[in-house]
Amino acid sequence: MPLLRDIAREHIDPALEVLRTLLRQPSVAATGEGIAACAALVRGAFEEAGAAVAVHQEGSAAPIVIAEFPGEGERTLLFYDHYDVQPADPLSEWTSPPFEPVVRDGRLYARGVADNKGDLVTRLAAVRALKAAHGRLPCRVKFLVEGEEEIGSSNFGSYVRAHAKALRADACIWESGQRDLKERLQITTGIKGICYLDLELHATSRDLHSSLGAVVEGAGNRMAWALASLKDPSTGRVLVDGFYDRVREPSAREIEAARKIPFDEPEFKAHVGVDRFIGGATGFDAVLRLLFQPTCTVCGLDSGYTGEGSKTVLPRRARAKVDFRLVPDQDPREIAALVEAHFKRLGIEITALLLGGERAYRTDLDDPFVSLVTGVAGEATGREVKLYPTSPGTGPMYDLGAALGVPVVSVGGSYWGSRAHAPDENIRLADFEETIYLIARVIERFAGRP
Amino acid sequence: MDAIRAHAAAHLTEHIELLDGLIRLPSVAAQGQGLEETAAAVCGLFEAAGGKADILRLPGAAPSVLAEFTGRNDRTLLFYDHYDVQPAEPLDEWTVPPFQVTVRDGRIYGRGTSDNKGDLITRLAALRALHDTSGGLPCRVLFLVEGEEEIGSVHFDSYVAGLRGRLRADACVWEYGDRDPAERMNVIAGVKGICYVELELTATKRDLHSSLGAVVEGAATRLAWAVAGLRDNSGRILIPGFYDGVTPPRAEALAAAREVSFEEGRMQVHTGVRGFIGGRTGGDALRALLFEPTCTVCGLEAGYTGGGMKTVLPRRARAKIDFRLVPDQDPEEIVRLLRAHLDRAGFADCAIKPLGGERAFQTDLSHPFVRTVVDAVRASTGRETVLLPTSAGTGPMHPLGELLGVPILSIGSGYWGCNAHAPDEHIRASDFEETIVMIAHVLERFALES
Numbered sequence: 001m002p003l004l005r006d007i008a009r010e011h012i013d014p015a016l017e018v019l020r021t022l023l024r025q026p027s028v029a030a031t032g033e034g035i036a037a038c039a040a041l042v043r044g045a046f047e048e049a050g051a052a053v054a055v056h057q058e059g060s061a062a063p064i065v066i067a068e069f070p071g072e073g074e075r076t077l078l079f080y081d082h083y084d085v086q087p088a089d090p091l092s093e094w095t096s097p098p099f100e101p102v103v104r105d106g107r108l109y110a111r112g113v114a115d116n117k118g119d120l121v122t123r124l125a126a127v128r129a130l131k132a133a134h135g136r137l138p139c140r141v142k143f144l145v146e147g148e149e150e151i152g153s154s155n156f157g158s159y160v161r162a163h164a165k166a167l168r169a170d171a172c173i174w175e176s177g178q179r180d181l182k183e184r185l186q187i188t189t190g191i192k193g194i195c196y197l198d199l200e201l202h203a204t205s206r207d208l209h210s211s212l213g214a215v216v217e218g219a220g221n222r223m224a225w226a227l228a229s230l231k232d233p234s235t236g237r238v239l240v241d242g243f244y245d246r247v248r249e250p251s252a253r254e255i256e257a258a259r260k261i262p263f264d265e266p267e268f269k270a271h272v273g274v275d276r277f278i279g280g281a282t283g284f285d286a287v288l289r290l291l292f293q294p295t296c297t298v299c300g301l302d303s304g305y306t307g308e309g310s311k312t313v314l315p316r317r318a319r320a321k322v323d324f325r326l327v328p329d330q331d332p333r334e335i336a337a338l339v340e341a342h343f344k345r346l347g348i349e350i351t352a353l354l355l356g357g358e359r360a361y362r363t364d365l366d367d368p369f370v371s372l373v374t375g376v377a378g379e380a381t382g383r384e385v386k387l388y389p390t391s392p393g394t395g396p397m398y399d400l401g402a403a404l405g406v407p408v409v410s411v412g413g414s415y416w417g418s419r420a421h422a423p424d425e426n427i428r429l430a431d432f433e434e435t436i437y438l439i440a441r442v443i444e445r446f447a448g449r450p
Numbered sequence: 451m452d453a454i455r456a457h458a459a460a461h462l463t464e465h466i467e468l469l470d471g472l473i474r475l476p477s478v479a480a481q482g483q484g485l486e487e488t489a490a491a492v493c494g495l496f497e498a499a500g501g502k503a504d505i506l507r508l509p510g511a512a513p514s515v516l517a518e519f520t521g522r523n524d525r526t527l528l529f530y531d532h533y534d535v536q537p538a539e540p541l542d543e544w545t546v547p548p549f550q551v552t553v554r555d556g557r558i559y560g561r562g563t564s565d566n567k568g569d570l571i572t573r574l575a576a577l578r579a580l581h582d583t584s585g586g587l588p589c590r591v592l593f594l595v596e597g598e599e600e601i602g603s604v605h606f607d608s609y610v611a612g613l614r615g616r617l618r619a620d621a622c623v624w625e626y627g628d629r630d631p632a633e634r635m636n637v638i639a640g641v642k643g644i645c646y647v648e649l650e651l652t653a654t655k656r657d658l659h660s661s662l663g664a665v666v667e668g669a670a671t672r673l674a675w676a677v678a679g680l681r682d683n684s685g686r687i688l689i690p691g692f693y694d695g696v697t698p699p700r701a702e703a704l705a706a707a708r709e710v711s712f713e714e715g716r717m718q719v720h721t722g723v724r725g726f727i728g729g730r731t732g733g734d735a736l737r738a739l740l741f742e743p744t745c746t747v748c749g750l751e752a753g754y755t756g757g758g759m760k761t762v763l764p765r766r767a768r769a770k771i772d773f774r775l776v777p778d779q780d781p782e783e784i785v786r787l788l789r790a791h792l793d794r795a796g797f798a799d800c801a802i803k804p805l806g807g808e809r810a811f812q813t814d815l816s817h818p819f820v821r822t823v824v825d826a827v828r829a830s831t832g833r834e835t836v837l838l839p840t841s842a843g844t845g846p847m848h849p850l851g852e853l854l855g856v857p858i859l860s861i862g863s864g865y866w867g868c869n870a871h872a873p874d875e876h877i878r879a880s881d882f883e884e885t886i887v888m889i890a891h892v893l894e895r896f897a898l899e900s
Contacts, residue, residue: 030758087760090657151759192661196759205722207540207872210772211642211843213746214685214739215717215726220747220769221681228678231671233796273655273765277665290664297663298670299753299762305770306751309480310601310646310805311537312772312844313748313871316722320670321754323660323761355759393661394761421762422657 004444008129008437015125015436016108016429018045022083022117023101023110029062029084029151038083039063042120042145049128051143056163061155062147066166069127071137077446078142078169080400080408081120082149085112086421093423107426114418116175118427119435120145122413123173126439133440138447142169144400149175152196152356153396160396160403167404171369171446173439174397174410179431181267181416185383187374188410190362190390191397192294193326195335198353201226201318207304208314216314220303223318226348230322230339231296236278236289238296238324240342243335248328250292253365254389261386263287271416290392295325321355325394332357361398362390367407373442377411380441381434411438451830451891453583458575458886462879465575465886466558468495470551472533472567473560479512479534479601488533489513492570492595499574500581501593508612511605512597516613519577521587527896528592528619530850530858531570532599535562536871543873559876564868566625568877569885570595572863573623576889588897592619596846599625602646602806603846610849617854621819621896623889624860625845629881631716631866635833637824638860639706640812640840641847642743643775645784651676651767651800657753658763666763670752673767676797680771681745684728685738687773689791692743695779699741702815703839710836712736713866720867739842744774770805774844781807811847812840817857822895827861830891831884861888 022045027038039055039062046053046067057063062084088098088111096102098111108118123143130137144167146156160167178186203219210218231238238244250258265282269275277286299322304315324335336354343350363370370387378385391410401408413435419425444450472495477488489505489512496503496517503517512534538548538561546552548561558568573593580587594617598604610617628636653669660668681687699707712732718724726735748771753764773784785804792800813820815837824835841860851858863885869875 030756030760086762087754087756089754089756093657150761194761196761198759203723205720206869207543208721209843209871210746210748211744211774211841212721212739213744213772214742214774214842215730215735216721216723217683217727218746218748220750221677221745223750224674224677224747224769225683227671227674233675236667271655272658272662272666274653274666278663278667281665286665290662293664295661295663296671297660297668297763298674299660299668299760299764300755301670301673301750301752301767302755303747303751304749305537305539306749306768307480307537307539308482310648310770310772311480311539311748311871312600312644312646313536314746315748318750319755321759323663323759325661325664391661392664393659419656421659421760 004129004133004440005437007133008440009433011125011129011436012433015121019118019121020101022121023113024099026099027084027147028087029148030087035062035084035147039065039147042083045124046143049124056159064159065145067143069137069141071140073139075447076140076142076169077443078144078167078172079123080172081143081145081175082116082147083120083145084147084150086150090423095424103429106429108429109424109426111425114414114425114427115420118432119176119412122432122435123439125436126443129436129440130443138444138449141443142167149395152194152358153399154356156396157399160399164403169404169406172400172406172408173442174408175395175412176414177410177412178418179415180262180386181264182262183383184262184386185377185381186386186388187377188388188391189365189370189408191360191395192390192392193330193332193358193360193398194356194394195324195326195332195354196356197322197336197339198355199320199322199350201350202316204314204316207316210312210314213314218314219318220315222348223303223320226343226350227298227320229346238294240338242338246329246331247294254362257365257387257389258287258291259284261287261388291390292327294327294330297323299323325392326360328360328362331359358394358396359398361401363401363407363409365389369407370409372445373409373411376441376445377438380438454579454890455887457579457583458883462883465571466551466553469563469568469571473551473562474549476549477534477597478537479598480537485512485534485597489515489597492533495574496593499577506609508605508608514597514609515595516616517593519587519591521589521591523589523897525897526590526592526619527893528594528617528622529573530622531593531595531625532566532597533595534597534600535565536600540873545874553879556879557876558879558882559874561875564864564875564877565870568882569626569862572882572885573889575886576893579886579890580893588894592617599845602644602808604806606846607849610853619854619856621856622850622858623892624847624858625862626864627860627862628864628866628868630836631713633833634836635827635831636836636838637827638838638841639815639820641810641843641845642840643779643781643808643810644806644844645773645775645781646806647771647785647788648803648805649673649676649769649771649800650803651797652765653799654765657765660761660763663763668763669767670764673752673769676792676795676800677747677769679795687743687745689787691787695783697777699839703812706815706837706839707736707740710736710838740840741776743776743779746772748772775810777810777812780809808844808846809848811851813857813859815839818899819857820859822899823859823861823892826892826895827888830888
């Protein structure tokens with residue numbers, strides 16, 4: 001055991017070099033910037049580690065990279081990761097440039113370092129360490145790395161279904177996992193779905209002088225009403241008719257798991273900067289909401305004049321981006337249609353474009369792979385492990401879990417202060433090292449080794 | 451009048467070139483650019499026309515220009531104009547460059563052509579025509595030209611107060627005027643007031659991953675609720691106390707409004723709407739336009755507004771809101787009422803930044819100056835006139851009208867399709883020429899008034 005730990009440590013510096021190369025390459029799925037170039041870098045990194053690599057690209061979709069490392073026996077562990085990142089703006093709020101990785105106080109800062117390039121590299125490093133330790137891998141290992149996770153993985157589902165045979169596996173390790181405020185390791189076995197809509201509203205044929213606002217309704221007022229109508233301010237309940245119809249209540253086993261989840265409410269509120277949760281939820285109610293309730297969040301809003309000072313204009317157009325997080329068995333396409341019908345009933349003419357849709361997924365908590373990963377994680381890191389029956393976040397877990405019929409468990413290298421999706425995204429170098437060893441041990445135990 | 455007409459026709463190209471010189475100075479008050487240069491250019495134009503001109507300054511304010519022209523008698527007509535313009539954005543919707551004159555199909559395009567640089571040039575051209583054809587001016591003429599009209603004339607009160615001794619006048623001609631869709635000439639005897647504010651709501655300490663939207667309310671959704679609660683879709687403003695300061699229109703004003711025929715269908719075609727706020731039609735819509743206060747969203751901004759999706763819970767959201775006021779609402783009182791309303795509605799975290807406040811003003815329609823101007827307009831243009839007791843728009847008439855105690859009427863070179871404040875702002879070249887003759891004739895008639 002010390003042998004593997006030492007070998008893993010030797011792989012840290014070369015792994016950091018690979019990671020820096022990936023981080024310097026912007027790969028913003030929302031704009032398409034650097035996607036192809038980043039896929040090529042990922043391919044190169046796998047080939048250099050001795051994998052058989054295939055890159056699939058169909059139409060205008062981002063390339064999908066599949067890597068396969070041979071190993072003993074037929075058991076196959078599949079890793080899911082993504083090489084795309086969130087946009088870096090607002091740029092002015094970054095301490096150092098987002099695509100120039102830099103270490104400060106033991107933390108590595110860059111867009112994508114926590115979500116999800118850092119994890120991809122820890123897994124690759126774990127495979128290399130195991131090969132160095134044993135000569136060959138104790139089981140087969142596959143990687144599936146996509147480039148559209150941050151924009152809703154819209155091409156991922158059909159890809160997985162078309163390549164189900166090549167992707168055959170016995171279990172799957174998902175992209176990420178973090179250490180919480182008390183430094184406990186979170187392991188997650190499910191995910192919420194998403195329905196992300198781009199709303200656009202045209203009120204007039206042109207921008208008008210705002211003095212006409214006495215008789216002509218502008219796009220800004222209409223959009224405010226439209227958005228305000230989606231959710232009840234006091235309860236947080238989504239007011240779209242039919243929205244909750246397909247919601248499957250969590251099982252007793254899932255609620256029991258949720259009960260063991262630590263939730264330091266004052267600390268969480270202080271970190272985020274709020275003194276009240278939606279609907280006034282507190283304690284376990286807030287946990288239940290976070291894990292098992294669907295959401296409605298305005299991510300972006302744009303209309304009229306947004307520069308300095310005043311401009312007296314009645315804007316012709318308004319746009320908003322709205323993110324609904326879904327739970328089993330809500331269907332993103334159906335939600336989009338319900339939202340459109342909601343606006344129609346209100347008499348607000350608005351177009352809703354579905355920018356990203358994914359279903360929620362939850363792994364059966366009784367599957368032995370769940371206890372295998374939680375057990376190993378505790379041993380390898382010395383940390384207390386907390387099992388989350390679902391993340392409040394989203395990913396294409398349904399596409400993979402349902403199509404391949406495998407348990408999916410998420411564990412990884414980030415921490416409570418990683419600022420995923422926000423300025424100054426970072427990971428701690430100590431966590432990076434710990435995660436390489438942790439993943440190597442998961443592979444060993446999965447292969448039936450001691 | 452024939453000599454004046456011939457002069458205006460002969461020098462039209464020259465006067466369009468003078469206008470081009472002003473349009474090329476992008477004097478955008480909201481962005482604080484080009485104001486010094488434009489004030490100097492305006493001062494130069496007055497001096498070249500034989501006037502005595504001064505640039506006036508106040509700390510932190512755009513300069514104003516005061517010019518005086520002596521005449522054959524001591525009666526004094528004061529012209530009010532402004533040299534600042536609205537921002538040109540959205541730039542991609544202009545079919546010509548905004549900051550130079552383009553003459554196309556008999557129209558003179560450029561930011562500020564209709565509001566208000568074109569009018570300033572017609573007035574200078576009228577003085578020149580009177581001078582060249584009769585050897586001087588029939589009466590004394592003053593110009594007061596400010597540079598902050600488009601941002602609410604924030605220092606105009608102070609400028610006027612400082613000019614107490616030098617501003618003696620018997621009547622005032624205001625900045626603009628337009629031909630309605632039936633080609634009648636509007637003569638406007640008042641303005642609405644304004645209270646323009648920026649709302650800034652900060653919901654959390656930082657941008658968060660939008661999956662936290664299950665328990666944490668983001669700034670964009672909260673702002674939508676706050677803005678949606680300001681007014682209902684019948685046009686009624688929901689801020690308690692908002693209507694308390696309203697003085698109902700005088701009988702003469704209501705009578706004048708009854709003479710105004712409201713071109714509902716044309717306005718709907720022009721603006722691209724099928725119905726007016728609250729289902730108002732005909733006289734009701736016109737009375738709303740003239741005599742009711744408004745609440746209009748001029749700008750909305752929050753979170754991610756680029757292409758594609760970004761799953762962020764934005765920490766901050768901003769809105770720009772324009773309230774048009776009627777006599778005797780006080781903009782400072784409106785800000786206080788808004789503050790109290792937001793606090794009561796649970797939006798104490800929504801900051802209010804006042805960006806401009808002006809009171810409404812209406813000239814007494816029984817003053818003889820009203821008859822003089824209406825007659826002069828008819829005689830010089832052959833057009834039917836429409837006496838509007840007030841514009842739906844705003845300007846700093848109140849400080850001037852109150853301090854000098856003079857009647858104020860607004861006439862000018864615009865027409866119903868000018869696109870003031872919007873892309874492709876323009877005036878018609880024939881109106882530009884006609885207005886020069888009209889202003890000269892107003893001066894001749896005014897000089898004869900006893």
